[in-house]
Amino acid sequence: LSRTFRDNHRTVKLVLLCTAVSGGGIVAYGELAPSEAVVTDRKKVVVLGTGWAATSFMKNLDSPKYEVQVISPRNYFAFTPLLPSVTCGTVEARSIVEPVRNIFRKKKVDVQFSEAECFKIDAENRKVYCRSNANNSLNGKEEFVVDYDYLIIGVGANVNTFNTPGVVENCHFLKEVEDAQKIRRTVIDCFERANLPEVSEEEKKRILHFAIVGGGPTGVEFAASLHDFVNEDLVRLYPGIKDLVKITVLEAGDHILSMFDKRITAFAEDKFHRTGIDVKTGSMVVKVSEKEISTKELKNGGNITTIPYGMAVWSTGIGTRPFIKDFMSQIGQASRRALATDEWLRVEGCNNVYALGDCATINQRKVMKDIAAIFKKADKHNSGTLMVKEFQDVMKDICVRYPQVELYLKSKQMRNIADLLKEARGDVKKETVELNIDELKTALSKVDSQMKFLPATAQVASQQGIYLAKCFNRMEECEKNPEGPLRFRGEGRHRFNPFRYKHLGQFAPLGGEQTAAQLPGDWVSIGHSSQWLWYSVYASKQVSWRTRALVVTDWTRRFIFGRDSSRI
Ligand code: FAD
DSSP states (O other): OEEEEEETTEEEEEEEEEEEEETTEEEEEEEOOGGGSEEEOOEEEEEEOOSHHHHHHHHHOOOTTEEEEEEESOSEEEOGGGHHHHHTTSSOGGGGEEEHHHHHHTOSSEEEEEEEEEEEEETTTTEEEEEEOGGGOTTSSOEEEEEOSEEEEOOOOEEOOTTOTTHHHHOEEOSSHHHHHHHHHHHHHHHHHHTSTTSOHHHHHHHTEEEEEOOSHHHHHHHHHHHHHIIIIIHHHOTTTGGGOEEEEEESSSSSSTTSOHHHHHHHHHHHHHHTEEEEETEEEEEEOSSEEEEEEGGGTTEEEEEEOSEEEEOOOEEOOHHHHHHHHHTTOTTOSSEEEOTTOBBTTSSSEEEOGGGEEEOHHHHHHHHHHHHHHHOTTOOSEEOHHHHHHHHHHHHHHOHHHHHHHHHTTOSSHHHHHHHHHTOTTOSOOOEEHHHHHHHHHHHHHHOOOSOOSHHHHHHHHHHHHHHHHHHHHHHHSOOOSBOSSSSSBOSSOOOOOOOOOEEEEEETTEEEEEETTTEEEEEHHHHHHHHHHHHHTOSSHHHHHHHHHHHHHHHHHOOOOOOO
8 A cells, every 4th residue: 555645745655564454454564764755855746637728738748856746627639710610511520639547648747647627726825626527437426635735727718708688598608529519419400300390481591500609719710610611511411591590690789800900800890791790789689599699789879689599608708606706706806807927927825825827817007017117217306207219228127028018009909098099189190209107107008997908818828838847847957046137027036037038920711712811010910821831830839749640630531521411
């Protein structure tokens, strides 16, 4: 019998030797003398999650100085950007998942994996409380406690329903592999049901109305994939009902894909209009019942309209997982949207806990305070004003340090905060302005309240995982030699450079073998060539050669034979 006891960050393995067993119980045992006990000073790292953030952390952690326990209800990594392709059978579900044990097996780090979900974090006593998946356990859900020296939280996020009545009961989500499989089956179900002889024309129309709530990248990509599936494959198989199919995107804002460049937004809206996908902007969904969606028409004096539908997919953004909410209240972050960290990804308000990916956000208020301090410093004569040239230099510096400010400005199609300031003052026409620091602060507070946190994307999550793994790999060396790079804010020095997000661009597949790509340097490309770029990037980003081969095979199969419409 071997058991592991933990004491003061040391792992002591005591080997209990059963010398005799009688009547089912141990009657005598021996213990190794202290000199013989195996003592290691490896720190215990507990990683929650097996998504983008946690997996990229694990893939890049290579210091054998840690004993790692990964806990997640999912024993696989899923390549989420291809989930919309799974909904229509362009790619099979198994082609985009890789068992995490395959990934960990190749590591020289000691890794244990438990298929379970964490339901409570006790940061004071450095413990996480977990329960096994019900189908994994003999006696229902078994609970266990794990202690840690370092905790890495990468548990992603929930779907955000904004508490809209009826959404959970009646809508599909597109977050997990199971969701994509369920959507695929439901689409086929709708076609089979609408094809039954007894169904009235009106009912057929309702059943074949596919409503997508949310005009962000996921909703738009799903609408485009569904349109391709229907027009390239299903119309040939269901000729009698093909003209009754309708796809509608409901978006509360003024445009779909609002986080993309204006040219992409305009192209997408125009393309959807041409191909017959109905885009209803200014439509806020307020209630979903079994057969109808109620929307508030924001452009139409707030009128309530009801739309009959057959299948609805809800894709309006992300929310916080309940156990993370509890943890946030425990550490004084109850009012926040996601776990606030500093730029080293350490959760504010507790020690040795790191958060990355969709469940975390870098504390913007602090960033804004720093930016205000940078402006003040630039105002050498203490005159309260900066000339435009000085201001632009400061802005360049800020954008290098805080790429999220740059992202925000780009998302608003602004060149810099001067534009924001002009907008705030209403003097948009003036070419040059003398910038008043107080006015700037007011403008910045506007940025603070509006600025998107780092986008919740796989790109951010994976870069954070790589960054944190590199810090952990160098942790021991840095502890011996703590004089690290200069901290740029506040006093003192810090062991590691802060996390810097490098935006590599983003894609928006629009169907019909056309994709919009927004690449660094404001370079926009739309069309078939970008679709090939999309294929190459997504093939290269696969987590293993096995999934890469499977995905490429699926794409080839689809080109040759079309998509499979069996309902299995
Ligand atoms: P996730 O990848 O969601 O992983 C969370 C992990 O935590 C999972 O393993 C989960 O099982 C585990 N977990 C959950 N609860 C618990 C618990 N209680 N205890 C322990 N573990 C838990 N981003 C892009 O950059 N480009 C794209 O093209 C793109 N397309 C997308 C398409 C779709 C349909 C979706 C849904 C997302 C897309 N994203 C894309 C966003 C991207 O998937 C997320 O930003 C990314 O997955 C975030 O990574 P994460 O590690 O934080 O969370």
